[in-house]
Amino acid sequence: MKRQTAQRRAIEQVFEQHDRLLSIPEIRAYGSQIVPSLNQATVYRNIKQLVAAGRIRQVNHPDLGTRYERTQKSHHHHFHCNGCNRVMVLPGCALKDDHIVPDGFVLESHDIFLSGLCDQCAGH
Ligand SMILES: [Zn+2]
Ligand SMILES: [Zn+2]
Structure with missing residues (x-):
C-alpha cells in the first residue's frame, strides 16, 4: 500500500515539474528518477486512476497520439x-x-x- 502511494505521488510530481503534455514513456522516465521501481504497468494503472479522479487529463494529439497533462481550469x-x-x-x-x-x-x-x-x- 505504502509503495503504491509513493508511486502515485511520484507521477503527480512529474506533472508538477513538467507543465506540458507527457507520453507514458516520458512519465515513466521522469518518475523513475523519483521512484526507481516504477514500471510501465504501474504508470498506466496510476494514470488511469488519476484521470478518473480528474487530476490528470488525457489529450488526443493529432500527430503524437495519446498524451497526458495536469488538469487545468483555464482554456x-x-x-x-x-x-x-x-x-x-x-x-x-x-x-x-x-x-x-x-x-x-x-x-x-x-x-x-x-x-x-x-x-x-x-x-x-
Ligand atoms: Zn524544442
Ligand atoms: Zn482557444
Missing part, C-alpha cells in the same frame, strides 16, 4: 516542438468566441494544436 492550447518533440502548454487563447462560426451556430469548444520550434530549438 489553453498546445505547441509541439519539432526539434525536441516536447508539447508545451500555451496559456490563454487568441480566438474570440464570436465571429468564428456563422450566425446561428453555437460554438461549444475548440482544440488547437500548434507546431514549430521552441525558443531553445530555434537557437535564440
Whole structure:
C-alpha cells in the first residue's frame, strides 16, 4: 500500500515539474528518477486512476497520439516542438468566441494544436 502511494505521488510530481503534455514513456522516465521501481504497468494503472479522479487529463494529439497533462481550469492550447518533440502548454487563447462560426451556430469548444520550434530549438 505504502509503495503504491509513493508511486502515485511520484507521477503527480512529474506533472508538477513538467507543465506540458507527457507520453507514458516520458512519465515513466521522469518518475523513475523519483521512484526507481516504477514500471510501465504501474504508470498506466496510476494514470488511469488519476484521470478518473480528474487530476490528470488525457489529450488526443493529432500527430503524437495519446498524451497526458495536469488538469487545468483555464482554456489553453498546445505547441509541439519539432526539434525536441516536447508539447508545451500555451496559456490563454487568441480566438474570440464570436465571429468564428456563422450566425446561428453555437460554438461549444475548440482544440488547437500548434507546431514549430521552441525558443531553445530555434537557437535564440
Ligand atoms: Zn524544442
Ligand atoms: Zn482557444
